[in-house]
Amino acid sequence: MSDIEDGAQLVRLSGAALGFDAGEPLWEALDLTVRPGEFVAVLGANGSGKTTLLRCLLGMQPLSAGTISVLGKSPTAARREVGYVPQQRRFDPLTPVRARDLVGYGYDGHQWGLPVLSRRQRRERIDAALAEVGATRFADAPASRLSGGQQQLLRIAQALACDPRLLLCDEPLLSLDLHHQREVCAVVDRRRRDHDTGVVFVTHEINPVLPYADRVLYLAGGRFTIGPVDEVMTSQTLTRLYGSPVDVLKVRGQLVVVGIPDHPVHHSSSEPHDEPHDEPHDEAPESAGPS
């Protein structure tokens, strides 16, 4: 499919499956689209394949089956236009690197092979990325002296320095308090609203993303479900997905998920399965994969 025909879809996964060696697939029969400006949250237990999905979108991991396109091209060809916030580590406390230098690395990393911009243009791009996440005030501070929340904003600025059409975030809320989790979510939300950037946001933190996520992709035990938040995050949907009783409760305005099994039943691919649901907003979610 050409760039233009595929223009309405930043991401298109069709019949996608991923497994390692002879093991059970992490997920299979996955159909997923992401449109410009759409915020898709990816939830699921440890080891359900969330990071691996991002690696596929980055062209770092081939699918076992199915097709994948990013911005209408192969993931590798699209890489320059994709921003990536990797799972966080605190910066080395001995590093003297300033906040703006880190954002500069994000910019330079996407410029290989492209016409060289002037130093002024480079600086403007970095300043714009810092301003976009509200990091201008600590732009010249050593990155290692910044708080966890500030460091996380810098990582997002680094990913935005290439002015991406698609932003992939891997656990950007890890180790942040609720205030900073909300701040990070709001920054990402503003980006997609102001620039029509599509967002795929992997997280274990459900509540901070609820106000922003257009759809949730929930992975569990080789199965998945996709749909609007209020349809996926229900006792009924998660019970069906996990194959054992799961309760989604609302406590003081926060969703709490109770009863997720330690080891979700892994559904064998020899069993029949439903077609996945992938249209945003207008239909009920369905579990996909073998059932």
Ligand SMILES: Nc1ncnc2c1ncn2[C@@H]1O[C@H](COP(=O)(O)OP(=O)(O)OP(=O)(O)O)[C@@H](O)[C@H]1O
């Ligand atoms: N290159 C690889 N070779 C073999 N197994 C791999 C490889 N990459 C990932 N895996 C396995 O795939 C599974 C899913 O890993 P992944 O990191 O995608 O999970 P995740 O849902 O992001 O987990 P978490 O929430 O803990 O970050 C894990 O069991 C992991 O060990």
